[in-house]
Amino acid sequence: MSKQITRETFDQVMVPNYSPAGFIPVKGEGSRVWDQIGREFIDFAGGIAVNSLGHCHPELVATLTEQAHKLWHLSNVFTNEPALQLASLLVEKTFAERVFFCNSGAEANEAAFKLARKYAADHFGADKYEIISCKNSFHGRTVFTVNVGGQPKYAEGFGPNPAGITHVEYNNIEALKAAISDKTCAVVIEPVQGEGGVLPATKEYLQAARELCDQHNALLVFDEVQTGIGRCGTLYAYQAYGVTPDILSSAKGLGGGIPIGAMLTTAKVAPSLAVGTHGTTYGGNPLATAVAHKVVEIVSRPEVLAGVNAKFQRFVDGLNAINAKYNVFKEIRGMGLLIGAVVTDEFAGRAREFLKAAEAQQLMVLVAGLSVVRFAPSLVVEDKDIDEGLARFDAAVAAVVAANRG
Numbered sequence: 001m002s003k004q005i006t007r008e009t010f011d012q013v014m015v016p017n018y019s020p021a022g023f024i025p026v027k028g029e030g031s032r033v034w035d036q037i038g039r040e041f042i043d044f045a046g047g048i049a050v051n052s053l054g055h056c057h058p059e060l061v062a063t064l065t066e067q068a069h070k071l072w073h074l075s076n077v078f079t080n081e082p083a084l085q086l087a088s089l090l091v092e093k094t095f096a097e098r099v100f101f102c103n104s105g106a107e108a109n110e111a112a113f114k115l116a117r118k119y120a121a122d123h124f125g126a127d128k129y130e131i132i133s134c135k136n137s138f139h140g141r142t143v144f145t146v147n148v149g150g151q152p153k154y155a156e157g158f159g160p161n162p163a164g165i166t167h168v169e170y171n172n173i174e175a176l177k178a179a180i181s182d183k184t185c186a187v188v189i190e191p192v193q194g195e196g197g198v199l200p201a202t203k204e205y206l207q208a209a210r211e212l213c214d215q216h217n218a219l220l221v222f223d224e225v226q227t228g229i230g231r232c233g234t235l236y237a238y239q240a241y242g243v244t245p246d247i248l249s250s251a252k253g254l255g256g257g258i259p260i261g262a263m264l265t266t267a268k269v270a271p272s273l274a275v276g277t278h279g280t281t282y283g284g285n286p287l288a289t290a291v292a293h294k295v296v297e298i299v300s301r302p303e304v305l306a307g308v309n310a311k312f313q314r315f316v317d318g319l320n321a322i323n324a325k326y327n328v329f330k331e332i333r334g335m336g337l338l339i340g341a342v343v344t345d346e347f348a349g350r351a352r353e354f355l356k357a358a359e360a361q362q363l364m365v366l367v368a369g370l371s372v373v374r375f376a377p378s379l380v381v382e383d384k385d386i387d388e389g390l391a392r393f394d395a396a397v398a399a400v401v402a403a404n405r406g
Contacts, residue, residue, distance in 0.1 A: 028055025106140025198340025
C-alpha cells in the first residue's frame with residue numbers, strides 16, 4: 001500500500017526551501033482547482049504566470065497526448081520537428097531570427113547573459129564584460145542570474161559573487177546614463193518587474209535604454225520570462241512598448257505548464273554561441289516544444305489578446321471597488337493579466353496576510369515582494385470566474401481588516 005500523502009509529507013521528505021500552502025491541489029480545469037478533500041478553489045495565481053491557458057486546456061491536452069505517442073526525447077545530437085516548428089513560429093511572430101531552447105527562465109537568462117558577454121568578447125575584446133541590471137529586478141536562481149538580479153537577499157550566502165555586474169534604479173534614465181560605458185556589454189531590463197512588485201517600465205525608459213545601448217555597442221536584453229506569451233496583452237511586452245531588444249528571454253507561460261524556456265536573438269548576435277559554447281540536455285525536447293507551439297498559436301489569436309486587455313479592466317474595476325470599501329491598497333498597477341495591488345502603509349510588509357486570507361476563502365493569489373498582492377490568472381479566465389474570485393477576495397480583505405482594525 002502506498003503511503004498517504006499529506007501536507008506534512010512535504011516537511012518530512014523535501015528540502016525546506018519552500019513553505020507551500022496548507023492544502024494540496026490534485027485536479028484542475030480552466031481556472032478552477034480541487035484539493036485532496038474536494039474543495040474547489042479559483043486560481044488567480046496561474047502557477048506564477050505559467051498556466052497561460054489555465055489547467056488542462058483541451059487543445060494542449062490533445063497536443064501533448066498526440067506527441068506522447070510519437071517521440072519524447074532525442075538530445076541535441078539530433079534535431080526534431082516540434083522544436084523547429086516552434087522556433088519557426090517564434091521567428092515569424094517576433095523580432096528574432098534565431099532561437100535557443102532550454103528548460104526554465106533562469107536557463108534562458110543564463111544563456112542570454114553568456115551570449116551577451118561572448119558577443120562582446122568576440123567583437124570588442126575581453127574588457128567589455130560589464131552587465132547593467134536594475135535594482136529590485138529578478139532574473140533567476142542560478143549563481144549568475146541571481147547576482148544579475150537586483151535583490152541582494154537572494155544572493156546572500158552563495159558568494160563569492162560574479163564580478164562585472166552593476167545595478168541602477170529602475171525607470172531612472174539619468175542613473176542608466178551615468179552607469180553605462182564602453183565596458184558595458186549588456187543592459188538587462190524586465191519590461192514589467194514581476195517579483196519586484198509588478199512595476200511597469202515607462203516607454204521613455206526603454207527607449208532611452210535602446211539608444212544608450214546603440215551608442216555604447218552594448219546589447220539590450222529584455223527578460224520577458226513573466227511578461228511574455230500574451231501576459232501583457234501582446235505576444236511579448238516589448239511589442240506594446242515599440243522598443244526592440246537584441247536578446248529576449250522567455251519561459252513560464254511559453255509551455256502553458258510544461259517546463260520550457262527560450263532565448264530569442266538576431267542573426268547578427270547568435271553566431272557567438274558557436275558549436276560547443278553552450279548547451280542543455282533537455283532543451284528543445286519534442287514533448288515540450290509541441291505543447292509550446294500550440295500555446296503560442298492559441299495565445300496569438302486576436303480574440304485571446306483582445307480578451308486579455310478587457311479582462312485587465314474587469315480586474316482593475318473589481319479591485320478598485322474592493323478598495324473603495326476597505327482602503328487597503330494605495331495603487332493598482334500592471335499590464336494585461338499581470339496585476340499588482342500595493343498595500344497601504346498600514347499593511348506595509350504584510351501582503352502575505354492577504355494571500356493566507358484568500359486561501360481561507362478558497363482563492364489562490366500571489367505576492368510580489370512584501371507589500372504587493374499579485375494576480376496572474378489564465379489569459380482565458382472566464383468573466384464569471386473573475387467575478388467569483390473577486391468576491392472571494394473581497395471576503396479575504398474583509399477578514400484581514402477585521403483582524404487588524406477590530
